[in-house]
Amino acid sequence: MRDGLSATAAQRGQGGQSNQSAQVASQAAQHHPLRDLWWRIMDMRVGIVPLPVHLVLIAAIATTVLTTGKLSAELSPIIALLAVCSFTCMEVGQRIPIFRSIGGPVILVTFLPSWLVFANVLPPSVVTPIVAFWKQSNFLYLFIPGIIVGSILSMDRKVLIGGFVRIFVPLAIGSVLAGIVGTAVGTMLGMGLFHTVFFVVIPVMSGGLGEGVIPLTIGYSEVMHQGAGDLLAQALPAVMLGNVCAIVFSGVLNALGKRYPSLTGNGQLMRTGSDDIGAHDVHAEPAKAVDATDIAAAGMIAVCLYFVGMLAQNTLGLPGPVMMLVLAVAAKIGFIFSPKLEAGAGVVYKFFATAVTYPLLFAIGVVITPWQKVVASFNVPTLVTIVATVLTLMVTAFVVARRMNMHPIDAAIVVGTHSGMGGTGDVAILTAANRMRLMPFAQIATRIGGAITITLSLIVLAKIV
Numbered sequence: 450m451r452d453g454l455s456a457t458a459a460q461r462g463q464g465g466q467s468n469q470s471a472q473v474a475s476q477a478a479q480h481h482p483l484r485d486l487w488w489r490i491m492d493m494r495v496g497i498v499p500l501p502v503h504l505v506l507i508a509a510i511a512t513t514v515l516t517t518g519k520l521s522a523e524l525s526p527i528i529a530l531l532a533v534c535s536f537t538c539m540e541v542g543q544r545i546p547i548f549r550s551i552g553g554p555v556i557l558v559t560f561l562p563s564w565l566v567f568a569n570v571l572p573p574s575v576v577t578p579i580v581a582f583w584k585q586s587n588f589l590y591l592f593i594p595g596i597i598v599g600s601i602l603s604m605d606r607k608v609l610i611g612g613f614v615r616i617f618v619p620l621a622i623g624s625v626l627a628g629i630v631g632t633a634v635g636t637m638l639g640m641g642l643f644h645t646v647f648f649v650v651i652p653v654m655s656g657g658l659g660e661g662v663i664p665l666t667i668g669y670s671e672v673m674h675q676g677a678g679d680l681l682a683q684a685l686p687a688v689m690l691g692n693v694c695a696i697v698f699s700g701v702l703n704a705l706g707k708r709y710p711s712l713t714g715n716g717q718l719m720r721t722g723s724d725d726i727g728a729h730d731v732h733a734e735p736a737k738a739v740d741a742t743d744i745a746a747a748g749m750i751a752v753c754l755y756f757v758g759m760l761a762q763n764t765l766g767l768p769g770p771v772m773m774l775v776l777a778v779a780a781k782i783g784f785i786f787s788p789k790l791e792a793g794a795g796v797v798y799k800f801f802a803t804a805v806t807y808p809l810l811f812a813i814g815v816v817i818t819p820w821q822k823v824v825a826s827f828n829v830p831t832l833v834t835i836v837a838t839v840l841t842l843m844v845t846a847f848v849v850a851r852r853m854n855m856h857p858i859d860a861a862i863v864v865g866t867h868s869g870m871g872g873t874g875d876v877a878i879l880t881a882a883n884r885m886r887l888m889p890f891a892q893i894a895t896r897i898g899g900a901i902t903i904t905l906s907l908i909v910l911a912k913i914v
Contacts, residue, residue, distance in 0.1 A: 496536025497804055506533050514574045522578035522585070530575065531808035534562070539807050552700030552881030556693065558807050559877055562814035563823060576815060583816045590755065592801055592809055593872045594773060596888045598751035599798025601777040602791045604889070609781060615853050616718070616863060616890050620898055623845035623864050624654060631838030638830035649834050651906045652684040653691035654842070656899015657871020662688045668907040672914055686825050687835055689818070691868040692877065694839040699862045699882035702843075706858045714856035716886040718863065743793035750790065751797060754780075770872065771896045774889065802885040806876055813873050839868045859887060866891040867898045 493500040506529050513520055520526055535558050542554030565571045582588070601609065628650055635645030647669070655661035666680040673680070706713030714720070758773030780786060786794075843861040850860030862882045866875045875891040 522581040527582045535807040535811035552696040555881040558810045559814045563818040563820045567820035594751040594755040595801040599794040603795030619846035619849040623842045627842035630841040634837040635834035649687045652687040692870040692874045695865040696881045703882045713858040716884045739792045747793035863890045867894040
């Protein structure tokens with residue numbers, strides 16, 4: 450028996466030593482110095498890209514361009530190229546004092562590539578595939594549905610309804626006062642009443658490029674019997690500079706909100722309720738864990754609503770983005786989609802807002818932001834008039850919002866998108882303000898506000914010419 454007890458004790462001793470050895474080995478594995486150092490380096494990021502991956506991509510792109518003289522316009526090479534370029538610019542912009550507080554990263558990512566193309570710093574082997582990809586894919590119109598539909602479907606219904614109703618008041622009052630102030634300033638600076646109104650103030654609030662100043666100048670051409678191209682060249686600088694002003698002012702408002710938290714909802718428009726992404730109604734069925742199929746399904750919902758919106762534009766003449774917006778709002782209000790699909794839509798929104806925004810802005814700077822037009826807009830009378838117009842628009846919204854139970858800073862930023870470059874301007878302005886979740890309200894200010902501005906201006910022009 451003693452022998453049995455001795456054997457058992459020996460086995461327990463060996464078992465204890467074995468367990469201790471396993472624990473020591475496990476601890477040694479958990480605290481490997483070189484591996485831990487490498488993981489820390491891998492967790493360092495340029496934008497969203499791990500630093501070592503970023504460096505490898507730079508080397509791979511440079512080697513490809515130097516050895517073959519060209520870069521493919523296919524999806525994978527373009528993703529690598531735009532990610533490397535855009536997130537590098539973003540990181541530079543974030544490290545410049547003061548500049549970073551007024552939307553510096555967005556300004557740098559959007560306008561630096563425009564200058565690089567103009568100065569021939571970016572070689573054709575880099576510019577050509579970006580242009581080809583932009584024209585072939587029209588990728589902006591995947592980004593906008595993902596942002597709009599994703600943000601709408603994952604918002605609180607009460608706030609969605611209240612915000613859409615109330616944003617019209619500061620938008621309308623701000624637009625009227627901005628038009629009056631801008632016209633007065635431009636006329637006093639000697640630009641003339643007609644030029645100030647129809648080629649500076651109205652283009653600033655026309656809703657951007659494709660849905661704004663281009664149809665506006667086509668209307669001008671038909672009424673005035675002049676070439677649409679020449680009229681567009683006169684109006685385009687105002688649109689671009691108005692967008693820059695809105696970006697800068699939104700960055701300033703974002704910094705102001707950090708200093709005075711009582712003035713901002715940090716992406717919430719209304720003072721009551723919550724319109725945070727992912728927020729759901731109290732009485733709605735709780736959403737279960739979101740999986741990949743829910744996210745993919747939400748992406749297809751966004752594509753579907755965009756497609757229906759385009760059909761409405763072709764058949765009924767209604768602006769496609771506005772129709773898509775209306776459909777998404779109706780679906781949200783009518784409980785069309787399940788909580789799981791709404792949660793999946795929130796993930797779609799977050800992905801596009803986080804991973805796609807800066808590469809998209811870099812492509813915009815390369816393809817559709819001519820540096821010559823940017824420079825041409827920087828004459829003193831035009832500059833002062835545009836600053837006065839955009840500033841009046843946003844200050845008015847700030848003041849009016851305080852009386853309507855809205856967060857002043859967030860309302861001013863939303864109304865400020867009325868002076869942006871359409872969907873691209875909305876992206877840049879809201880990114881500068883770190884409030885991409887306000888995209889649905891920004892689309893109301895840009896699309897519907899721009900459509901009303903164009904319609905009224907053409908009616909007036911037809912009566913006075």
